[in-house]
Amino acid sequence: xxxxxxxxxxxxxxxxxxxxxxxxxxxxxxxxxxxxxxxxxxxxxxxxxxxxxxxxxxxxxxxxxxxxxxxxxxxxxxxxxxxxxxxxxxxxxxxxxxxxxxxxxxxxxxxxxxxxxxxxxxxxxxxxxxxxxxxxxxxxxxxxxxxxxxxxxxxxxxxxxxxxxxxxxxxxxxxxxxxxxxxxxxxxxxxxxxxxxxxxxxxxxxxxxxxxxxxxxxxxxxxxxxxxxxxxxxxxxxxxxx
Amino acid sequence: xxxxxxxxxxxxxxxxxxxxxxxxxxxxxxxxxxxxxxxxxxxxxxxxxxxxxxxxxxxxxxxxxxxxxxxxxxxxxxxxxxxxxxxxxxxxxxxxxxxxxxxxxxxxxxxxxxxxxxxxxxxxxxxxxxxxxxxxxxxxxxxxxxxxxxxxxxxxxxxxxxxxxxxxxxxxxxxxxxxxxxxxxxxxxxxxxxxxxxxxxxxxxxxxxxxxxxxxxxxxxxxxxxxxxxxxxxxxxxxxxx
DNA sequence: ATTACTAATATACGAGTAC
DNA sequence: TGTACTCGTATATTAGTAA
Numbered sequence: 001x002x003x004x005x006x007x008x009x010x011x012x013x014x015x016x017x018x019x020x021x022x023x024x025x026x027x028x029x030x031x032x033x034x035x036x037x038x039x040x041x042x043x044x045x046x047x048x049x050x051x052x053x054x055x056x057x058x059x060x061x062x063x064x065x066x067x068x069x070x071x072x073x074x075x076x077x078x079x080x081x082x083x084x085x086x087x088x089x090x091x092x093x094x095x096x097x098x099x100x101x102x103x104x105x106x107x108x109x110x111x112x113x114x115x116x117x118x119x120x121x122x123x124x125x126x127x128x129x130x131x132x133x134x135x136x137x138x139x140x141x142x143x144x145x146x147x148x149x150x151x152x153x154x155x156x157x158x159x160x161x162x163x164x165x166x167x168x169x170x171x172x173x174x175x176x177x178x179x180x181x182x183x184x185x186x187x188x189x190x191x192x193x194x195x196x197x198x199x200x201x202x203x204x205x206x207x208x209x210x211x212x213x214x215x216x217x218x219x220x221x222x223x224x225x226x227x228x229x230x231x232x233x234x235x236x237x238x239x240x241x242x
Numbered sequence: 243x244x245x246x247x248x249x250x251x252x253x254x255x256x257x258x259x260x261x262x263x264x265x266x267x268x269x270x271x272x273x274x275x276x277x278x279x280x281x282x283x284x285x286x287x288x289x290x291x292x293x294x295x296x297x298x299x300x301x302x303x304x305x306x307x308x309x310x311x312x313x314x315x316x317x318x319x320x321x322x323x324x325x326x327x328x329x330x331x332x333x334x335x336x337x338x339x340x341x342x343x344x345x346x347x348x349x350x351x352x353x354x355x356x357x358x359x360x361x362x363x364x365x366x367x368x369x370x371x372x373x374x375x376x377x378x379x380x381x382x383x384x385x386x387x388x389x390x391x392x393x394x395x396x397x398x399x400x401x402x403x404x405x406x407x408x409x410x411x412x413x414x415x416x417x418x419x420x421x422x423x424x425x426x427x428x429x430x431x432x433x434x435x436x437x438x439x440x441x442x443x444x445x446x447x448x449x450x451x452x453x454x455x456x457x458x459x460x461x462x463x464x465x466x467x468x469x470x471x472x473x474x475x476x477x478x479x480x481x482x483x484x
Numbered sequence: 485a486t487t488a489c490t491a492a493t494a495t496a497c498g499a500g501t502a503c
Numbered sequence: 504t505g506t507a508c509t510c511g512t513a514t515a516t517t518a519g520t521a522a
Contacts, residue, residue, distance in 0.1 A: 010252035011515095020333055033487065043517050048488060067486060085330040091262055092327055092392070150334065253496095275506065285498050290507060309505055487522085494516070502508075 006057035013084065015040060015050040016059055016077055024060075024073045025081075032068040079153050086154035098152050098239045100145040101183070102215065104229050107138025111216050115203070119163040119170060124218070127158050128175060128201055132218035136203065137180070139215040139235055146213040152176060152202070156242045160203075172206040176239045180217060182227045183234040197226055202239055248299035255326065257282060257292040258301055258319055266302075266315045267323075274310040321395045328396035340394050340481045342387040343425070344457065346471050349380025353458050357445075361405040361412055366460070369400050370417060370443055374460035378445070379422070381457040381477055388455040394418060394444070398484045402445075414448040418481045422459060424469045425476040439468055444481055 008016075018039060022029040037047040051071065054060035059077030063070045073081070089095050112135040114120065125131050141149060157174035164170065182195035200219035215237065223229060250258075260281060264271040279289040293313065296302035301319030305312045315323070331337050354377040356362065367373050383391060399416035406412065424437035442461035457479065465471065 010256045014252045017329060017333065021329065025333065032485095034485095044486095045488075045518085046516060049515085052488085064487075069487080081330070081333065085334055087259060087263065088323070088327040088330055091259065091267065091323065092389070147334070274504095276504095286505095287498060287507075288496080291496085294507080306506075311506080489521070490519085492516105492518085494514105496514070497512080499511090500509090503506085 008053060008057045008059060008080070012050050012053050012057070012059075013080060015047070016054055016073065017081060017084075019051075019060070019071050020073050020077075020081060024071050025078060028063065028070040028072045030065070030068055030070050078150070082151060082154040086151065089151075096241065098148060098155065100139075100141055100148060100215065100237045100239065102139040102141035102145055102213070102235060102237070104224075104231050104233045104235060105138045105140045105214075106231055107136065107214070107216070111136030111138070111218075114170070115218060117170065119165070120160060120173075123160050127160070130199070130220040132201075132220060133222045135222065136216040136218055137200075137223045137229070139217065139237065141213040141215055143213075146211050149212070149215070150210050152204075152239055155239065158201070158242050159206075162206075173203055174206055175201040175203050175218075177242065178202045178217060178240070179238040180219075180223060180227065181236040181238065182229065183236055185230070185233050195227055197223060202237065250295060250299045250301060250322070254292050254295050254299070254301075255322060257289070258296055258315065259323060259326075261293075261302070261313050262315050262319075262323060266313050267320060270305065270312040270314045272307070272310055272312050320392070324393060324396040328393065331393075338483065340390060340397065342381075342383055342390060342457065342479045342481065344381040344383040344387055344455070344477060344479070346466075346473050346475045346477060347380045347382045347456075348473055349378065349456070349458070353378030353380070353460075356412070357460060359412065361407070362402060362415075365402050369402070370460075372441070372462040374443075374462060375464045377464065378458040378460055379442075379465045379471070381459065381479065383455040383457055385455075388453050391454070391457070392452050394446075394481055397481065400443070400484050401448075404448075415445055416448055417443040417445050417460075419484065420444045420459060420482070421480040422461075422465060422469065423478040423480065424471065425478055427472070427475050437469055439465060444479065 015036065018036065019029055019031055022031060033044040033047040033051070036051075037044040040047055040050075051060065051062065051069070054077070055062050059074055059080060061072045061074055086096075115124070115132055115136060116134040121131060155176055157176055160173040160175060162170055162172035178200045180197045180200050197219060200217050200223065203216050203218050217223065217237065257278065260278065261271055261273055264273060275286040275289040275293070278293075279286040282289055282292070293302065293304065293311070296319070297304050301316055301322060303314045303316055357366070357374055357378065358376040363373060397418055399418055402415040402417060404412055404414035420442045422439045422442050439461060442459050442465065445458050445460050459465065459479065461468075
């Protein structure tokens with residue numbers, strides 16, 4: 001009954017995975033209970049009930065049509081699938097971190113304005129343990145990393161609350177601990193080992209649309225100076241759990 | 243009851259994943275029903291039953307100790323987990339194939355002897371659609387690929403039956419369609435696009451021990467000539483489903 | 485054709501208990 | 504402490520049926 005986030009059994013998650021494989025992650029996928037039941041090795045009544053429960057749990061949106069239904073996995077449902085995927089990655093790749101690659105861009109310079117606002121800055125001091133340099137390092141992710149970015153959803157973030165002043169409201173954000181690795185101007189590694197910066201954080205609005213290829217990074221010091229970065233330099237960002 | 247391969251529900255698979263995360267893939271892991279029950283959010287009776295069912299299905303081997311039990315995921319259980327992992331990879335990476343990288347080695351030259359035996363050759367003609375060149379291309383996989391090789395378990399193989407003559411028996415094998423890509427002597431790509439060979443097959447004994455870093459490839463023609471390969475040249479092998 | 489209800493049945497669960 | 508049995512109860516499932 002509840003519209004809010006509900007837990008769902010493993011049978012339901014398997015059903016969610018099936019409709020996701022049918023394309024319900026990228027948009028709406030057309031399915032029928034009978035076809036689902038066949039692949040689930042169960043009756044179509046069971047398939048129907050699984051979909052209902054997934055909808056109740058907020059993992060699936062459904063739209064009935066005459067000859068079936070169109071379903072779409074919600075962001076909550078995708079988080080559930082990402083958590084499961086992260087388990088299997090840890091299992092077979094021994095890889096708990098998310099590694100993203102991209103190039104340094106000048107960005108819009110808007111990050112500088114926002115993060116120096118006291119409403120955010122105080123939370124950074126409290127929850128990250130430092131006052132970040134008044135500017136963000138902007139990274140343009142390559143195609144693969146823009147997709148892999150969604151894996152960050154499975155990592156426990158540090159929450160930054162939204163707030164407001166007299167003029168407007170400022171939205172909530174998420175931070176993840178990150179190590180910035182300078183791979184080099186041409187994709188080759190620069191020095192031996194000194195081109196890493198370990199105490200940075202990726203910061204992103206709480207509600208990010210997927211496939212976004214822009215990543216913003218904050219750190220106690222100016223990363224462009226610390227790592228001698230120029231626009232176009234290649235970076236690898238290792239994002240980890242809180 | 244059946245000792246042979248049995249299907250198992252999604253709840254049991256989740257349990258298998260848990261003990262695998264505890265290290266039951268690499269060796270035996272020590273678990274207790276109570277601790278498992280806690281993580282499964284269920285009673286310890288349920289945890290006990292799940293482990294029993296996994297054992298009955300041949301996915302888990304158990305050994306009781308005084309204060310708990312030591313469990314190990316069987317190869318059958320690992321296959322089940324790999325299949326699940328493959329689903330999630332397809333879901334989030336759009337990647338159905340398994341890509342392995344390594345370098346050309348001279349190998350032992352034993353492959354030449356085996357594959358030209360008529361007991362195998364006739365099956366190659368029937369099931370692969372060609373008579374392979376009388377020799378195998380040996381590839382030494384890098385560390386990551388030696389691990390990733392296990393993902394081939396999730397791909398449907400072409401079966402090659404074992405057989406025997408007067409002297410001895412010859413074991414069964416599995417084949418997977420593969421594309422061989424010549425990456426170059428130094429890790430750089432050679433020409434533009436002509437350094438790929440698409441109609442090859444990876445061949446491996448039906449029972450392979452994991453972590454094996456040797457890969458053998460057969461093809462209608464001599465791959466060393468077709469791709470101008472020398473020992474030490476870097477290759478990427480794209481293994482796909484039947 | 486669908487989806488989803490109701491009702492009978494099969495299965496899973498957890499409390500208690502034995503070892 | 505463990506694991507795993509029995510057994511009464513809760514939940515899930517399927518057949519039949521309605522919309």
